[in-house]
Amino acid sequence: MKHLFSITCRNTTGEQIIPCVQSIRLHHETSDIVVIDSDSPNKDYFDKLQQYNVSIENCKNSNYMTGAIWKAYYEYPNYDYYFFLQDSTMVVSNLL
Numbered sequence: 001m002k003h004l005f006s007i008t009c010r011n012t013t014g015e016q017i018i019p020c021v022q023s024i025r026l027h028h029e030t031s032d033i034v035v036i037d038s039d040s041p042n043k044d045y046f047d048k049l050q051q052y053n054v055s056i057e058n059c060k061n062s063n064y065m066t067g068a069i070w071k072a073y074y075e076y077p078n079y080d081y082y083f084f085l086q087d088s089t090m091v092v093s094n095l096l
Contacts, residue, residue, distance in 0.1 A: 003081035003096070005031055006072035007089075008065050010038040014045025016087045021052045023091040034076060035087075036061060036068035 005024050009017050017035065024033055033054045037043065038061040046056055057075060061067040069084055083095065 001080040002078065003031060003083065004072065004076050004079040005033045005083045005085060006068065006076075007033065007035045007085045007087055008038060008068035009035050009040065009087040010064065011040045011042065011045055011087065013042065014048055017045055018048055020085065020087050020089055020091075021049060021054055023089075025052055027091050027094045028096070032076075032079075034072055036071050038064050038068060 005028070007017065007020060011017055021033060024031065033052070034057060035049060035054055036057045037059065039059070043058065049056060057071055059071060061071065065084070065086070072082065072084070
């Protein structure tokens with residue numbers, strides 16, 4: 001079964017999103033991850049995410065979590081399961 005981790009983010013430094021992605025990769029090495037950026041003023045963290053094989057949706061999402069859910073659902077329709085996370089979430093075990 002195919003699953004997607006979708007992380008909503010409005011960031012200025014990337015301090016929260018990097019540990020979030022690292023925690024997912026630690027427990028779900030082959031899972032797909034997409035970061036839905038909600039119009040962050042600083043996008044420097046995009047480069048840091050490349051090493052984790054993360055897709056990035058750079059959108060002017062004024063609806064934050066709700067808008068990010070819809071964006072992931074419509075742009076990535078071929079998944080059986082979706083995990084919608086905030087950028088401060090830390091995954092501490094295998095969820096599957």
